Amino acid sequence: MMAILNYLIFPGFLFSACIGLLAGWVDRKVTARIQYRVGPPWYQNFMDIAKLFTKEIIVPEGAKLTFLLAPFLGLLSSILVATILGKSLDINFSGFIGDLIVVLYLLTIPAIALIIGASSSQNPLASVGASREIKLVLAYELPFILSMITVIIKSGTVIQIGNILGHQFSAGSNIASFSGALAFVAVLFCVQAKLGFVPFDASEAEQEIMGGVLIEYSGMPLAIFKLTKAILLYTLPLFLIIMFMGKDVSPLFLIGKYILILVIIILIKNTNPRLRIDQALSFFWGPVTVIAAIALILAMLGL
């Protein structure tokens, strides 16, 4: 019973969606200020989601059942990540061995849901977007996993989020070492790509392929995808904080660190042009993987 409440309200769906939508507003507002505009009011993202729920749902001719199931797949898995991460901050919650592995798998599912939804929608532009998304997943997963292995080695080879936090609590944050800092830089780019933000938003480029993977979605399924994205905008920075900055996770410090990471992500988003998919691929398999590999070697040397 408690688990269901955790999943649906705190720290699961309701809480993470509200924080995520507010973070989405911060993103829009900062973007607007950078472009010397005023920007939308704080409740704008809530209005957008509410409006999408009232609109008609269109299922294109020839679309499979997965067209409507895919958004829920992404939403459910991202809520699960938010719940696991939120609960692992609780000092009395011990978690289970290997929950880090589960989180790593669950974090790729929103991207896979996008791919499934886009490729079952029978739209040529959506399939272009889906193929770009597949390439992007292949590109960023390698440095992402390498950085996570760095964190595991730094924390005394434990694969339990609670233990990683506990290790950082006694031995200092992972980011305060050479290997940790390098791994953090690598993983920050991967998070940017996981969120689908510029410069890695080739899969849903509005200007060239008209929304790409989301082109055929309307009404409620589109709202579910937007919610998934909002929850990821809350979950991924929280994941970075737990993995790299776990020294002090009291509420005030947690909020400060979250806003810091959020603003870094937004600034990267606003100061870079979109990369072509081949450029993104060579960026991730080139410099970012090299940085992550150096971090891994340094961590094995004990630095």
Added chain:
Amino acid sequence: MSIKTKVLTKSLWVFHAATSPCNNCDIEIIDVLTPRHDVERFGMVLVGSVRHADVLLVTGVPNYKTKERLKKLYSQVSQPCLVIAIGNCACGRMMFKESYNSPCAVDDIVPVSAYVPGCPPKPEAMIAAVVKLIDKLK
């Protein structure tokens, strides 16, 4: 006013349907979205796909080809969707009325909710039209 109308008027997503315009109206539409007027303040954003749209901005005089395209576009939007005719051409075809390549006006193809005359209309005129449209919805 019901909640449905309230949330619709607070977040109008705009799709730009150009049915062979001369491009002047399109430039003025872009002016509305850029920092000078910044309609994102009111939740209006330009979307890439017609499935996401709440408002179709139609510019230009439909010819035999774009007439079919506009009909198809309107059949693809998710309802409720409003149509705004931007510019003299879209409002009443003006000097192209007797032209050989102009089969019909925009409002013969799709139901138009607001007309914004002008050649091209000012950005202020478009914002005024949207405000009147929202008042009408209420």
